[in-house]
Amino acid sequence: MLQLKRDYLDQKVLERLSTLQLHARLPMIGSVSGKHRSPIRGSSLEFAEYRKYVPGDDPRRLDWRTYARNDRYYIKEFEADTNLRMCLIVDTSGSMNFTYNGMSKLDYARRIAGTLAYIAAQQGDAVGLYCAGTGFHKEIPPKRSAKHLSAVLDELGTMEASGETGLANVLHETAERVPQRALIVILSDLFIEPEVVRNCLEHLRFRKHDIAVFHLLEQSELELEFDRPMRFVDMEGGEPILADPTVIGTQYQRALEIYLESMNTVVQDTEVDYHRIRINENYDDVLARFLLGRTPKRHF
Amino acid sequence: MGFLQPLALIALPLIGLPILIHLINQHRHRTIPWAAMMFLMSAKRMSKGMARLRHFLILLMRVLAVAALIFVVSRPLSGGWLGSIGMSKPDATLILLDRSASMEIQDLQAGQSKRFAALQKLAQLLEQGDYGTHLVLIDSASGQLQEVDSPKALLGLPTTESSATSADIPGMLESALAYLKANKSGRVDVWICSDLSENDWDVESGRWQAIREEFAQLEGVHHFLLAYADLPSDNLSVRVENVQRWERGNDAELVLDVVVRSKSTGWVTQPVHTTRKRFPIEFEVNNVRSVVEVELDRQGASLQGHRIPIDTKLRSGWGSVGLPGDANPLDNRFFFVFSEPPVRRAVVVSDDVKNGEAFRRALTIPIDPRFQHQVDIISVDRVAEIDWKSTGLLIWQAALPRGSVADQIAQFVDTGRVVIFFPSSQNADEQLFASRWEDWQTPGSQQVFGISWWRGDTDLLAHVESGDALPLNELRTYRYRSFESTGTPLARFDDDASLLTRVATDHGAVYFCSTLPTAQFSSFEREGVIFYVILQRALDQGCRALAVASQRDANLDVLADRNEWELVAPEDNSPLLSQSGLHAGVYRDGAYWTAVNRSHIEDSAAAVPVEAVDALFDGMSYRRIDVDVGDTSALASELWRIFLIAMIVALLVEAVLSLPSRRVRTTPLIDLTVSGGSAE
Numbered sequence: 001m002l003q004l005k006r007d008y009l010d011q012k013v014l015e016r017l018s019t020l021q022l023h024a025r026l027p028m029i030g031s032v033s034g035k036h037r038s039p040i041r042g043s044s045l046e047f048a049e050y051r052k053y054v055p056g057d058d059p060r061r062l063d064w065r066t067y068a069r070n071d072r073y074y075i076k077e078f079e080a081d082t083n084l085r086m087c088l089i090v091d092t093s094g095s096m097n098f099t100y101n102g103m104s105k106l107d108y109a110r111r112i113a114g115t116l117a118y119i120a121a122q123q124g125d126a127v128g129l130y131c132a133g134t135g136f137h138k139e140i141p142p143k144r145s146a147k148h149l150s151a152v153l154d155e156l157g158t159m160e161a162s163g164e165t166g167l168a169n170v171l172h173e174t175a176e177r178v179p180q181r182a183l184i185v186i187l188s189d190l191f192i193e194p195e196v197v198r199n200c201l202e203h204l205r206f207r208k209h210d211i212a213v214f215h216l217l218e219q220s221e222l223e224l225e226f227d228r229p230m231r232f233v234d235m236e237g238g239e240p241i242l243a244d245p246t247v248i249g250t251q252y253q254r255a256l257e258i259y260l261e262s263m264n265t266v267v268q269d270t271e272v273d274y275h276r277i278r279i280n281e282n283y284d285d286v287l288a289r290f291l292l293g294r295t296p297k298r299h300f
Numbered sequence: 301m302g303f304l305q306p307l308a309l310i311a312l313p314l315i316g317l318p319i320l321i322h323l324i325n326q327h328r329h330r331t332i333p334w335a336a337m338m339f340l341m342s343a344k345r346m347s348k349g350m351a352r353l354r355h356f357l358i359l360l361m362r363v364l365a366v367a368a369l370i371f372v373v374s375r376p377l378s379g380g381w382l383g384s385i386g387m388s389k390p391d392a393t394l395i396l397l398d399r400s401a402s403m404e405i406q407d408l409q410a411g412q413s414k415r416f417a418a419l420q421k422l423a424q425l426l427e428q429g430d431y432g433t434h435l436v437l438i439d440s441a442s443g444q445l446q447e448v449d450s451p452k453a454l455l456g457l458p459t460t461e462s463s464a465t466s467a468d469i470p471g472m473l474e475s476a477l478a479y480l481k482a483n484k485s486g487r488v489d490v491w492i493c494s495d496l497s498e499n500d501w502d503v504e505s506g507r508w509q510a511i512r513e514e515f516a517q518l519e520g521v522h523h524f525l526l527a528y529a530d531l532p533s534d535n536l537s538v539r540v541e542n543v544q545r546w547e548r549g550n551d552a553e554l555v556l557d558v559v560v561r562s563k564s565t566g567w568v569t570q571p572v573h574t575t576r577k578r579f580p581i582e583f584e585v586n587n588v589r590s591v592v593e594v595e596l597d598r599q600g601a602s603l604q605g606h607r608i609p610i611d612t613k614l615r616s617g618w619g620s621v622g623l624p625g626d627a628n629p630l631d632n633r634f635f636f637v638f639s640e641p642p643v644r645r646a647v648v649v650s651d652d653v654k655n656g657e658a659f660r661r662a663l664t665i666p667i668d669p670r671f672q673h674q675v676d677i678i679s680v681d682r683v684a685e686i687d688w689k690s691t692g693l694l695i696w697q698a699a700l701p702r703g704s705v706a707d708q709i710a711q712f713v714d715t716g717r718v719v720i721f722f723p724s725s726q727n728a729d730e731q732l733f734a735s736r737w738e739d740w741q742t743p744g745s746q747q748v749f750g751i752s753w754w755r756g757d758t759d760l761l762a763h764v765e766s767g768d769a770l771p772l773n774e775l776r777t778y779r780y781r782s783f784e785s786t787g788t789p790l791a792r793f794d795d796d797a798s799l800l801t802r803v804a805t806d807h808g809a810v811y812f813c814s815t816l817p818t819a820q821f822s823s824f825e826r827e828g829v830i831f832y833v834i835l836q837r838a839l840d841q842g843c844r845a846l847a848v849a850s851q852r853d854a855n856l857d858v859l860a861d862r863n864e865w866e867l868v869a870p871e872d873n874s875p876l877l878s879q880s881g882l883h884a885g886v887y888r889d890g891a892y893w894t895a896v897n898r899s900h901i902e903d904s905a906a907a908v909p910v911e912a913v914d915a916l917f918d919g920m921s922y923r924r925i926d927v928d929v930g931d932t933s934a935l936a937s938e939l940w941r942i943f944l945i946a947m948i949v950a951l952l953v954e955a956v957l958s959l960p961s962r963r964v965r966t967t968p969l970i971d972l973t974v975s976g977g978s979a980e
Binding site: 192229230236241248250252276 | 325331336743
């Protein structure tokens with residue numbers, strides 16, 4: 001058992017989620033045997049398909065029973081199980097410091113990322129961490145070792161949010177630099193234009209990565225419930241805005257609706273595993289829903 | 301717009317207070333770190349126009365509310381004319397009050413005359429505002445300047461009461477000018493209250509030009525004309541044109557010519573067959589009343605030669621003619637007095653027999669056979685024999701007298717009699733009435749002096765009643781004696797020398813005629829008409845002073861000829877001594893009677909068009925305020941209620957605009973369970 005000393009990880013949550021497994025929705029190409037499907041045919045017990053014998057195939061793999069029935073040569077193939085690479089991409093822009101009841105979006109992302117990293121490591125998958133922020137940028141490529149997990153968790157515990165977001169750049173870089181198929185988990189408030197997000201996700205999809213997005217939002221951001229003019233200071237360092245929420249509240253809601261509608265379209269078009277979350281929700285429920293949603297449907 | 305508390309307007313800069321608070325609040329907003337800036341920026345872009353407009357309106361409403369509050373405190377007054385004089389207050393206020401009889405036209409519902417309504421409005425206005433350190437009244441009847449303590453006192457002064465006089469508006473303005481020049485006042489408001497009667501304003505007078513020029517030199521003088529030019533809907537005036545006492549055998553009677561004039565604007569425009577109506581005229585003589593009904597047409601009615609029998613023992617007395625009440629009560633009663641006609645006595649002082657005879661012939665031919673005429677021709681050395689008391693006209697055709705005789709003549713004129721001086725052949729340097737004879741003049745090549753100009757509107761050479769001019773252009777003068785005089789020429793020769801001149805005197809009349817009636821000097825006697833008219837008119841004028849009973853037009857000096865005049869009628873109205881002669885009535889001094897009435901012009905004068913009145917004030921600071929006599933509203937009323945309502949409205953609008961806008965959520969805010977993609 002890995003000794004956990006990180007306060008953002010909750011032992012009870014880990015125990016509750018220990019019965020669930022992290023599945024990739026797409027076949028993975030791993031370096032070792034694992035619990036995930038591979039596009040390469042392997043020697044597992046799970047039948048994959050029959051295919052005609054072609055010269056050069058190993059005659060030992062001929063299915064003689066089929067030959068006896070049909071007088072034709074067929075090769076019987078089985079699924080290959082492999083491990084996956086999980087890349088946790090955490091947005092560390094200043095806006096992730098937005099706090100609700102003492103818990104910021106970054107804290108929330110930290111908890112989800114840490115728990116997922118632990119679950120993935122437990123089932124033998126490689127875990128990597130990418131911090132996407134102009135003020136705080138960090139890369140830990142995915143590896144399988146317990147020591148590596150410790151480094152990831154330590155990094156999660158110490159990372160800070162500041163400056164403008166560098167999420168788009170990090171996503172494009174990740175798409176280019178992660179050589180094999182991987183599970184890309186994005187934790188961000190995604191306060192960037194939906195079309196920019198679309199480009200990033202399409203790039204990742206082109207590289208055949210499995211993408212999961214945790215879109216973190218805070219309740220007050222959604223409602224703008226203030227009864228007097230306020231001076232809104234940009235947490236990412238932009239110009240402050242003086243506005244009266246009683247005057248622009250309706251327009252704010254309208255802008256938010258347009259953004260979320262656009263975001264819905266983007267995630268549906270790019271077929272990513274998208275979860276829009278209020279950070280006042282229990283993160284273990286969110287994770288349970290996420291893990292259960294990814295469990296493959298078995299057809300008997 | 302004026303203000304009762306103008307000092308409160310000093311606080312007007314406080315309207316900038318909401319703007320200042322707004323600017324301060326710009327720096328006092330609560331600061332909050334915010335992540336979702338992209339939505340805020342979008343929202344601000346979307347609401348930019350409306351939000352700005354809303355903010356501007358809120359600010360405007362707050363400014364308006366503060367401004368309205370300050371105006372409420374400063375107690376604004378309505379009245380567009382006040383706006384023209386700005387905010388400064390006058391140092392003095394002059395009130396020129398037209399007290400003429402026509403100003404007594406009343407609004408029958410309100411029961412107020414034009415004069416009283418004007419005074420009341422003015423007093424109310426001045427009471428509300430500031431009239432300066434001096435409030436001066438110039439009334440048309442007395443023409444005197446009177447310092448008034450307060451505007452309210454105007455209503456109780458004897459000098460603001462009704463009178464039967466006519467007004468002289470140019471004269472009143474001249475008095476105002478004299479006051480302003482003497483006192484060197486700064487900012488002065490001159491209020492003129494008048495009904496714009498033609499006679500009172502005399503718009504054709506040359507005095508207006510001088511008045512305009514003199515007022516133009518004064519700075520800070522503002523004229524306000526309170527014009528009551530509306531005509532009454534129905535008004536009749538009565539006047540006795542002639543009254544004679546005749547005896548027929550053992551009976552005596554009064555013969556009166558009565559004229560009723562209509563000033564109505566209503567029924568006279570109806571067709572003829574519907575306009576005739578009968579109405580009563582009441583006569584009162586020696587406390588005996590009688591009523592006669594007359595038929596009234598568009599112009600009015602006249603009753604010629606109406607006879608009223610009287611006691612033969614009643615040698616003199618008084619009476620009155622009355623009409624039923626209408627818009628102007630002052631012209632509904634006319635007083636008259638009667639007496640036996642006096643002997644019309646003239647004295648001709650001349651050493652020239654021919655000329656003396658010419659004078660005698662012209663003076664002894666009576667206009668009316670019922671009059672007795674007596675002419676005495678005496679030489680200069682018998683002047684002491686003249687009975688000055690019983691003489692009405694003195695013809696002096698001799699060298700100008702001096703010493704006691706000159707004094708006697710001056711006294712003679714001062715008692716209302718008439719003197720005509722004709723030239724004599726004697727050369728002397730004596731001067732009388734600021735006039736003296738010069739040399740005889742004979743025509744040159746043209747053989748005769750013609751008359752180039754004469755005054756036909758008034759005095760001895762006035763046109764006859766039919767309107768025809770006297771035939772002065774046919775007069776031939778062969779010699780005349782020029783004279784130096786300060787008097788007013790009534791007729792001029794071709795060479796601009798004067799034929800007839802009237803010298804200004806307080807009473808009576810003094811004329812200088814530069815030629816003689818005989819054929820050697822002129823065609824006066826041969827032509828006859830002009831000579832006869834001149835002498836008969838002079839005799840008539842001079843003999844009025846001889847009559848025991850006389851009819852006079854009301855004015856301040858009408859009773860100045862005797863000291864013991866006592867009011868006989870009306871009994872219920874006893875004016876102050878200073879106001880005697882200004883009111884219609886009958887006065888008696890022993891055997892002498894006089895009836896004082898309004899001038900005949902007051903019965904017929906129309907109103908001057910307002911445009912013509914406006915033109916009189918060209919180049920002066922002037923504002924006309926047209927008022928109807930029935931208009932009981934104040935000239936200026938306080939407007940604070942309007943501003944108070946404006947303030948409340950502004951605050952309500954501001955409150956509504958400041959309410960948080962209701963957010964319309966047509967669709968669920970967001971769907972937080974969206975899950976995109978699917979597992980393969």
